[in-house]
Structure formats: structure tokens, C-alpha cells
Amino acid sequence: MRSVAISLFIAFGIGTAASASCIGDASFRTCTDSSGNSYTTTDMGGISTTYGHNSRTGSSWNSTTTDLGGGMTSTYGHAANGNSWNSNSMDMGGGMRSYSGTDARGNSFSGISTDGDSR
Template sequence: MKKVFLILAITSISTLASANCTKTGSITSCYDSESGNSYTTYDFGTSSITNGSNANTGTTWSQNTTRLGNSSFSNGTSSTGTTWNQSTTRMGDMSITNGSSSSGKSWNSTTFGNGTTIHNSSDGIKSKSTTCDAFGNCY
């Protein structure tokens, strides 16, 4: 299942490990010569805008996030030009996230304070539920 936001987050995390980043005021720009990924994030108080591209593939993507209290709302455009969205609300030591992937599939996840996450997804016909522990073991 494509979850572009998850892919973007994983790419961003792994890119941070090998990317060269510079920060000037509220603007952070990063480039990873290994992958060809580059992205710039603009922070405006409780909102941020990230625009990225890959020099090797010529693809681009974007993400907008707004934070309100214990919630954050994100939407973006994947490298294939399709859109996605998600919202996350934190309640105590638990986070609930709902969204729609760039392929149009709805999904949600609940992460508990002990690190356990329950993922649910649906393509409108089939539903799937996966539980993962704090160590990344899923069943």
C-alpha cells in the first residue's frame, strides 16, 4: 500500500542521516547527494511548508502542515502528482492519526505510550489491520 506521507517521513528521516542541511532563520534546506533528494522547509509559527525534488528522477513533492493545540493537519502532493492528507491528535500518551493515501485509500493508526501501534487501512472493498510493537515487530 502506498502511503506517500509515510514514505516522505521515512525518506526525510533517512535523508537527515546523510543530507547536508543549512538553516537560516525559519528556512531549512537539505540536499542528499547519495539519493539526489533535496528539500526546503519554511516554518511559519504553527505551520510549515516543505517542497522537495529529486535531481536523479526529476520528481517533485510538497507537504503543508498546520498545528493546532494537540492536533496537526497535513496534506501534500506526492512525486507522482497525486494528493494525500492526514490528521493526528495527541491525547495523553496516545496519538490517533487518520488519513487518505495518494492512491485514495483511507487509513488510521493509534500509537500507545508503550510504543505499540495499530494500523488499519481500507481500499473501500477490503480492510486490513496490523499491530506493531515498540521494536517494529508487526503481526
């Protein structure tokens, strides 16, 4: 699920993958990156929650991803602008996933991704 959360940071523009340094383990970790972001992630029982803050801008964000089983995940959170967003995805097999949701600007999205896509 960690890759889902990181992918969502990138997809929703709420963070970067630049030079992150982390301490902790697979269940609880805190990371900082070169863009001023710090974030804490907990992974327990199929639920991954991340809280983030940017010390340069003062903005904060969060996300929660739940593994629903059967290749389905549901993710929701609040972006740095304070707006909520959500995303649902389902593994279709053969390296393909369907996804849909609403971004932090209120725009709906949906589609099918293949291995290597960032969604």
C-alpha cells in the same frame, strides 16, 4: 513540526532520511540527501511547508503541516506521483496519538500510534 514532516516523508515513501545535509536555521532551511533529494522547509507561526525535488528522477513533492493547537495537527500535500494526500493526528496523552487520512494512492488509513511509531 519538523519531525512530523520528516515522518511523513518516510511514511508516504516520498523521501528518505539517508544522510541529509542542511543549511539554514529553524525558520528556513534547505537540505539534500544521498538519494538525490533536495528540499526546502519553512516554519512560521505553527505552519511548516516543505517543497522537495529529486534530481535523479525529476519528481517533485510538497507538504504543509499546520499545528491546530490542543495536540492536533493537519498535514496535506502532493506526492511524487502528483496525487494529493492528507493526514490528521491528535495527541491522546500517555505517548499515544490517533491518526487518519488518505494516502497518495487514494487509500484511507487510521489508527493509534505510540511513541516511536513513524506516523
